[in-house]
Amino acid sequence: MQESRVYLDHAATTPLDGRVLEAMLPHLRGGAFGAGNPSSLHAPGVAAREALEEARGFVARLVGATPEEILFTSGGTESDNLAVLGLAAASPEKKHVVVTAVEHPAVRNAAAHLRSVGYEVTTVGVDADGLVSPDRFAEALRPDTALAAVMWANNEVGAVQPVEEVARACEERGVPLHVDAVQAAGRLPMDVSRVPASTLAISSHKLYGPQGVGALYVRAGVHLEPVVFGGGQEGGLRSGTENVAGAVGFGEAARLAAGELEERTRRERGLLERIVAGATALPGVRLNGHPEKRLPNNAHLRVEGVEAEGLVLFLDALGYAVGSGSACASHSAGHKASPVLLAMGQNEREAFSAIRVTVGKSNTPEEVDGFLEAFCTAVTKLRELSPLYGKPASPVAISGQQ
Amino acid sequence: MADSYNPRVIDHLVRPRNVGEIDGATGMGESGDAACGDVARFSVLVRDNVLEDVRYKAYGCAASIAAGSALSELARGRSILDAARVSKIDLEGALGGSLPPGKEHALTLVLDALHKAFEDHWNRRAGAMLVEGYGGDGGVGGGNKSVVAAMSGGVDSAVTALLLKEAGYEVATVTFRLHGGVQGSRSCCSPDTVLFARDTAHRMGLPHFTLDLEDLFEGRVMQDFVGSYAAGRTPNPCVACNAHVKFHAAAFLADALGYGHVATGHYARVIREPEGQVTMARPADTKKDQTYVLWPVPKELLARTVFPLGEHEKAEVRAIAEGRGLAVAYTPESQDICFIPDGDYRRFVRGKVAAEGGEIVDQRGRALGRHAGVVDFTVGQRRGIGVSAPTPLYVTEVRPEAKQVVVGRKRDLEVSEVRVGSLNWFLDPERSETVQVRYNGAPVPCEVEEAGDGEWVAHLEEPVAGVAPGQSAVFYAGEKVVGGGVIVRRGAGRDGA
The missing domain is CATH 3.90.1010.10 (Sufe protein. Chain: A)
Known part of the structure; x- marks a missing residue:
């Protein structure tokens, strides 16, 4: 429908960086270099192993870890699952888990699985800005708590949690903490020596690397049980031949992110401010999530009187790709309002009227201005259509009925 | 994708x-x-x-x-x-x-x-007509072969519309909103029965409309229902609906569309006497006979009414629906009182009127016990009287002014005379041969006599039990309906008291 498309959904996935692709290609092509199995003893195997270990080093450096503390997985979801299930299995006598109300489904549903097999799960709520209170989190910890989990930055509203304080509280009480840093890695400075988490999940495709590869940081000395069994790769915690090309791409992406973090953040923050100022200039448009304690690239916009699905598709038709938290409010379609927004105290209708605009390193001010124009057009059109906007909330009397 | x-x-x-x-x-x-x-x-x-x-x-x-x-x-x-x-x-x-x-x-x-x-368009156009009653303009507009068929969402009305369509009629269907709907089945759209009726009509390629008759139904049926119980009578809400609501509303829509006829899924036949009078006759499926509740349909509306099911057995109707692939083929039979889905009409009535306690007395007026309100009693009732006696006791009369419930033995229920008011005669009253005083009751040979004030008395050839004021009395000549009315009073008992 639209030839040129502006991509503003970097929280969903980021486009592969050309430099990353170049680094990966030899490993995908095979030949003299690649296609070796890093567990093999021959030259191609050794070459693959060397590439893998170099990548591991780059990923470790992004988060301030040592290479030995990084293991590669298939992505953020697997990393989160391995951490939650693996930490729980490592202390089988403890049957209590603490999570926040705004965790990604990879953590939330892993915890739900633990509940289904007999664990007690305490969910710590958030305030209207989506932030967890470290004190309330600490109060939820018990002697029988097997693990706790908090996300560094929220994938929907972009709220950045006080991970450092939470991690300290856990450390004091001897409770292992898992941090889902999938959205934060590559966008916020990160140093596990200052945040005493036990495990930390990151993903390649959120920082311009390829999809299908992620990593789990496991602090030296922390014990974890595997959830996948096989040849004992990745220190026995993630069996299966490593995705070498993917890991190399991830490594290159991590290296670039570490080097360009400040520059990217500065640019993205500028674009973000432009979006927030422009969008909220329209009546009935508000920013979800804490205004300052948020990811530098995330504008989560609540648009009164409009449902997200129509707005996202409308913007798509105008050439702008943005995200929606919850696709369609229609109950018959089985869609549920975002648990994150509900946890922030919003009602269903509010929760269904938000879109997520997340900029990336390649977006320009011109694109943002184009987006704002399209946003204004789409919102105005959809509000003209909406029987709920600009009128009292109560439905009109119909056909003489009460 | x-x-x-x-x-x-x-x-x-x-x-x-x-x-x-x-x-x-x-x-x-x-x-x-x-x-x-x-x-x-x-x-x-x-x-x-x-x-x-x-x-x-x-x-x-x-x-x-x-x-x-x-x-x-x-x-x-x-x-x-x-x-x-x-x-x-x-x-x-x-x-x-x-x-x-x-x-x-x-x-x-x-x-x-x-x-x-x-619906809003039709209701606005009808205005007060649908509240005060609508007589119709006689169905002069449109051709003979056009009909508004009432659709309840059940198999009978669906097959009615289908048979009319197949008989070459131009058919429009209509579903009436009669009451607030069934509790607990909250839906974002119209109640499921309306959506189901619409789907059924559309599958047959027929237009579907709705009319909001809640005010009319409340005023003419539900208030009468509650008031009757409070007054010691036993109402028949289907009769009240046929007298004031359903046929009038269908006729209104037919006139608005320029259609000649109205149709419902009742089991009855419309017939014309050689002299030109219009009346009804019992249907082919005598077990489903609904002439007993149709007597109040005004003559001028009956004259333009079609009952396609009058010629069919119920089993045939289901088979037709099944054969044409209509989902309604498998819907259950509708309940007795549509606005009381759980069937507990006492609770319904008690929710609408204050009940005052009173005495339970025998045939001679001696107190046997107390009751919590006359609304709990109807003539002929045996259960729940709350007085023990060597032989079973029946309610023989309810006297709301005196707050008395009169009980007696089974034979005390029997009467040989019934006084009937609010009459609607289709044929010469003198042609009456039998009278039916209960739905599905046996017709009893009788002679009729004018009793003044527009009321008539039926002298029964043999005594009948369970004649309750408020119920209908319908007079027949063979299979034909002569007329009908509302039982005003049970006449003399078998002992001539």
Whole structure:
């Protein structure tokens, strides 16, 4: 429908960086270099192993870890699952888990699985800005708590949690903490020596690397049980031949992110401010999530009187790709309002009227201005259509009925 | 790509047609609510039964917005009959074929909103007519072969419409909103029975309308029902509905559309005497005979009424529905009192009137015990009297002014005379051979005699038990209905007391 498309959904996935692709290609092509199995003893195997270990080093450096503390997985979801299930299995006598109300489904549903097999799960709520209170989190910890989990930055509203304080509280009480840093890695400075988490999940495709590869940081000395069994790769915690090309791409992406973090953040923050100022200039448009304690690239916009699905598709038709938290409010379609927004105290209708605009390193001010124009057009059109906007909330009397 | 929208949907989303509200609309309708997730609102401007303008608004998923737009295009400029024929399948076709799974709800939603706008249009046009009663204009408009068929959502009314269509009639269907609906089945759209009736009509290619008759039904049926119990009578709400609501409303719509006839799924026959009088006769399926509740239909409405099921057995009707693939073939029989779904009419009545306790007395007026309110008792009742006696006791009379419930033995229930008022005679009263005093009761030979004040007395050849004031008495000559009325008083007992 639209030839040129502006991509503003970097929280969903980021486009592969050309430099990353170049680094990966030899490993995908095979030949003299690649296609070796890093567990093999021959030259191609050794070459693959060397590439893998170099990548591991780059990923470790992004988060301030040592290479030995990084293991590669298939992505953020697997990393989160391995951490939650693996930490729980490592202390089988403890049957209590603490999570926040705004965790990604990879953590939330892993915890739900633990509940289904007999664990007690305490969910710590958030305030209207989506932030967890470290004190309330600490109060939820018990002697029988097997693990706790908090996300560094929220994938929907972009709220950045006080991970450092939470991690300290856990450390004091001897409770292992898992941090889902999938959205934060590559966008916020990160140093596990200052945040005493036990495990930390990151993903390649959120920082311009390829999809299908992620990593789990496991602090030296922390014990974890595997959830996948096989040849004992990745220190026995993630069996299966490593995705070498993917890991190399991830490594290159991590290296670039570490080097360009400040520059990217500065640019993205500028674009973000432009979006927030422009969008909220329209009546009935508000920013979800804490205004300052948020990811530098995330504008989560609540648009009164409009449902997200129509707005996202409308913007798509105008050439702008943005995200929606919850696709369609229609109950018959089985869609549920975002648990994150509900946890922030919003009602269903509010929760269904938000879109997520997340900029990336390649977006320009011109694109943002184009987006704002399209946003204004789409919102105005959809509000003209909406029987709920600009009128009292109560439905009109119909056909003489009460 | 089953999960994504096709380009027609996106086109309607980005360039929605006919957005807005009409100033001076003749009808407005809304379906869904914010909690449900989707809302659609239609306004229509209908002149000479043509949709001169259609405007809509929608909130919700892209599917709802696009479906509203596509429906407005399908309806605008068409006759109201053609617009009321547009089905979910037609609408889905206009949206490019198929919607992603779970989004079909949007089709139901916008169709319901448009149909509510039609309903509002008809109700506004009817105005007070449908509250004060509508006699009809005699069905002069339109040809003979056009009919408004009432559709309840059950198998009988569906097959009625089908048989009429197959007999060459031009058929429009109508479902009446009679009461607030069944508790606990909250739906974003109209009640399921209305949606089901609409689907059934559309599958037969027939236009479907709704009429809001809640005020009329409340005033003419439910208040009478409650008032009758409070006054010690045993009402028949189906009779009241046939007397004032259903046929009148169908005739109103027929006249508005220029249609000649009305039809319902009752089991009865309409017949014409050689001398020209119109009346009813018992149907082919005597077990389903509904002439007993149809006696109050005014002559001028009966003259334009068609009962296609009068010639069919119930089993045949189900077989016809099954053979034509109608989902209604498998619907259960409707309940006795449509506005009391749980059947507990005592609780219903007690919820509407204050009950005062009083005495239970025997045939000679001696107190046997106490009761908590006359509304709990009807003539002929045996259970729940609360007085023990060597032989079973029956309620033989309810005296609300004295707050007394009179009980007696079974033989005390028997009467040899019944006084009847509010009569509707189709034929010469003197032709009466038998009288039926209960639904599914046996007709009893009788002689009728005028008793003054417009009332008649039926002298029964042999005594009958269980004659309750408020129930109907219907007079027959063979299979033909001579007339009917409401039992005013049980006459003399067998001992002539």
